[in-house]
Amino acid sequence: MPLLSVDELTVTFTARGRRDVRAVSGVSFSVDQGEVVGLVGESGCGKSVTSLALMGLLPKRGVTVGGRAEFDGTDLFGLGDAKLREMRGSQLAMIFQDPLSSLNPVVPIGVQVTEILSRHRGLKGEAARKEAAHLLDRVGIPDPRRRLKEYPHQLSGGMRQRALIAMAVACAPRLLIADEPTTALDVTIQAQILELLKELVDEEGTALLMITHDLGVVAGLCDQVNVLYAGKTVESAGRRELFASPTHPYANGLLGSIPRLDAPRGEPLRPVRGSINDQIAWADGCAFAPRCDHYTLECLQGTPELTEPRTPGHQVRCVNPVLSPVGAGDVAVIEAPHIVTGLETGLETGPETGPEAGPGTEQPAPGAVTAVAAAAPATGEPSGEAGTVPTVEPAGKPAPGADVTTAGGAAPRTVTQARDGEEPGGEPAAPSAAGEEPTEAGS
Amino acid sequence: MSTKTDKIDRLAELTAQTETSTGHSLAYEAFRRLRASKMAVIGACIIAVFVVLAVLGPWIAPYSPTAQAWRGEVLPAQSVFVGPRGENWLGLDHLGRDEFSRMLVGARQTLLVGVVSTLLGFTVGCLIGVGAGAAATLGGRLGRRIDTVVMRFIDMLLALPSLLLAVSVAAVLGQSLTTVMIAVGVVQIPIFARLLRGAMLAQGGSDYVLASQALGVRKRRIVLGHIVPNSLSPVIVQATLSLATAIIEAAALSYLGLGNPDAAVPEWGVMLAQAQRFFDAAPMLAVYPSVGIIITALGFTLLGEAMREALDPKLRS
């Protein structure tokens, strides 16, 4: 049984005189003991709200939380205030995005650490201070005794985040929720913080729910990834599976939007167009349709269901999933050493710091990432898998990307460019290599 | 088939919406929220009624505010007063004049005191504020010196209790309505100056000012074209709130015997000051002008507070 299982979580914000806003509309996932699960998506997709709902930190008024969340057999949403307070900080703990604003500016760090120790572990006075110093030391804050007396503004950004982590792990919680813990930090500090988190997770067997928009973080840390869009899970898979074959057009676009160092000069970047649009609700059809390159009329026939079009356990909520031919990955395997820039941090810190990181585990990661490129040709290829490549009458699209229908026009915006497609030489060799990668990763 | 085209249209519409942002100008956004605010609407209504009365008062008043038409019916010394009745809706004052007519005519004086003194404080305060703010943001080291000296002076004015400042002005200028206006206006000067300067300093540190400087925009244009317009909203809010305080402050000065001694032009503050002598026998004579002052001040306060909320960037959704 998973440690945390979230089933059809919905969060609705209601305000008088305004339209209800459904920030989360049916998110399901589970986290096992010691597992790192990622919730990925752009701002506004509901990932932070999901975490706050699990912690019971959403405001009571104007917010309706639906669905179920079971933590070790207890229903989190059915708990009374006292019991919930008892669990928060001791069983479930959270690390927030902005370490400066998340620390009380007028209370010394020491008090902010000891207060949780005295609350849940009954430590008082010198014993609490000693333990607090030990915690600060453990998260890599030098000279912890002095730091205890200091105020948040006297610490550097990375130091503050370490202090927050120290508070979160103070009572050895079984589940740690990290809401974009590295977003507000410099890249070098980001890597250190991720490393620290990984270390803590590995040593304590704490489960970690990682909320992020940074695919690099996901690649480096997560075992299982859930991609959220407009409050719904659109794709859920193991890390390697997802990076090897992103199947929902949104996930596919996300991975394709990362700039590549090995792309030819002058190659345009390929953003996922537009932004989350709350004009279309999931009830009307797929909320991603207005931004999607592959939409068809079926997209608007009610909410798409989660299906497993590719491999068991790899769930996708799309009627026109991006199913590349199994062998497409091989092109990328050839190019494996050229890593995508955005993923470097995550990749490098990830496997190195993990205790089990050996050559065996290290290898699939780069392969998995570059497979992004491999997965792509199919999306732009009009002939190969014609059945799955969605086409829409040009009349319906006044937007800049109006020429999706023609293969040539699609190429620059879909995940991989014509260059990859033009190298058919790689294809025969591919199936074995690329086909095995995800499986190996999954085991 | 038609449903199909409908759906395509809808999709197209949605796609188009994704591309265009739905932004409105700041002022429009603030005005929209102001109109939705109950406080603002009530405040604006009170002010509208008050202004109409102030303008039309002398014409719609049933009697002359100065004619002691019923002199014989009122004996203040014996505590004989005449309360509301058919011909005098609010009764008679201590000299046998129609209280209702005096209230109507007095509205104009009260508004005049409020508006003139606030305008005085606003204008002078803003001039000082703009000067100091401009000097501090773009004037270099000399500018900052000038700013420091000017603000020291302003702080000094702020240290004076408003009432005493008013008394001092009254002592020099003698007792008149002008004195009250100047006294109340002078008290507002440091408030406006500080507020505008503070807002300008905040704007002056922002990136768009740096960008304009980098582009070689003239300093005068940066100040007048960019910094000042962006700093005005707190000042305008303050001006609305100041109208309320000015009216109350003027009443207090009148109460202290510094108001207009001219009986020909009734003014709520003076009426209140005179009525307090007969408070035990005819409390209503003090209540009418007081209620007038309170409601009017409330109107300006409500509108001012609503404006503050509407313009607060933190509350913007």
Added chain:
Amino acid sequence: MLRLVVRRLLQLIPTLLGLSVLLFLWLHKLPGGPAAAMLGERATAADRIRIERALGLDQPLWVQYGRFLKRLGELDLGTSTQTGQPVWEEFVQRFPATVELSVFAMLLAIAVGIPLGYFAARRRGGWLDVSAVSGSLLGICIPVFFLAFILKAIFAVNLGWFPSFGRQTTGLNATEVTGFYVLDGLLTGELDAAWDALVHLVLPAMALASIPLAIIVRMTRASVLEVLGEDYVRTAESKGLHRRVVRGRHVLRNALLPVVTVIGLLTGSLLSGAVLTESVFAFGGIGSFLRTAIDARDYPVLVGFIMFIALAYVVLNLLVDLAYNLIDPRVRVH
């Protein structure tokens, strides 16, 4: 900390000097000049010439200013034209009454205002919030002296619950130690005297407290609302702390910072209100005295009072700054 105090004290000097220049010029601009100001309006021509010579008004302005400053420095504020007593002595005698009233009013405003503002914010949109907000808006708009009249008419004259004037029931021979009657009563153990003084304080203090109360309520409410939305409060909640810890240590402690500043500034402005309130209740403090001084154009008293108030104001500001320094580590000097 000490360096800060010294620096701030030094900064006071130019402010006070500037103020003295203003006052000096003001005295010269008065109708009749300083001589009339000294003598009052009933002075004869002969008196005036005598006093002008005595004051050295025939000498250059800067010399005159020097003398003026010297006298200020020696606390020689002249003689009240109403009572014939030195202004300084009049002040010393009346000072405790005003301070007692102001302190009591401020304590009342704080004791009621902060909890009211806090609970209004906690239950935003509830009946308490709506009435606190509308009450405070109304409170700002009611002229203090009118409120004083109404309170007096209802609670003193009609209901007879409180005395309608004075600081003490006449004929109650209470021992005077500090001049603060409530304190005196407690010090000497004359509890009935303390109670009597307290009862006399209630109505004036209520009237005087109205505006500070309204402002403190609004300020606290706004501040608490802002802090409740802060990330660190969410962090505190995420640690599962007890509700009272979250509210005391994390919400209130931050929310009260701006309120402290406002309280300091309001205390300075209380003195204006005291003039109006004291005169309604014939309270016998500096306020009442000033009221009559205004009426009688008693300029030495006015000048002395302005200097005194300005000094009190800047000192209060200094205290607020120092208090802020103590409670907000972010502005603390190291």
